[in-house]
Amino acid sequence: NAGVTQTPKFQVLKTGQSMTLQCAQDMNHNSMYWYRQDPGMGLRLIYYSASEGTTDKGEVPNGYNVSRLNKREFSLRLESAAPSQTSVYFCASRAGQSNSPLHFGNGTRLTVT
């Protein structure tokens, strides 16, 4: 059982380049999330999708876009990468019940030079 799969694991971008981080889950979960984690800042919510067909902004959405392609997949796009977007990005998913835990992917370590 793969759980939540994120690709790529590592990425180096130059300022101004664009890229898409991919996330897929095979647990039939309704809700999916993108977080970024920086030292001393904890996990900050970028965007989330409460259910297929909906997306909402989190705490730090500027500079990012998301697509809930279908129930399984939730991608995060950086249109014009900036050094401030250097971070570890985690995708997570959870089922529809209110007492359901988050399942995290292994993270993508992104460096923007």
Place this chain on the structure above:
Amino acid sequence: QQPVQSPQAVILREGEDAVINCSSSKALYSVHWYRQKHGEAPVFLMILLKGGEQKGHDKISASFNEKKQQSSLYLTASQLSYSGTYFCGTEMDGNNRKLIWGLGTSLAVNP
């Protein structure tokens, strides 16, 4: 909206106890507790829903005080494997699924 965790860091000797607190200025629907080791993804510990419940998980338990909008994580007879950063995540509305995290509490357990 971000929950406040305290303390920021704890150092224990193996076998000692610790309490980590998570508080919010807004009414909470649920509190999630996770532990993260360096370079890894966070790992689920437990969820508490509003209603003031308490949960246990081996020697790790938690409570949720709805009046104070505060949750506490209790680590008893700590083991070396308890080392890591503990995060609480809070949800204010059970319908919109928005989960926001505190800054974390770093816990080091030494022999």
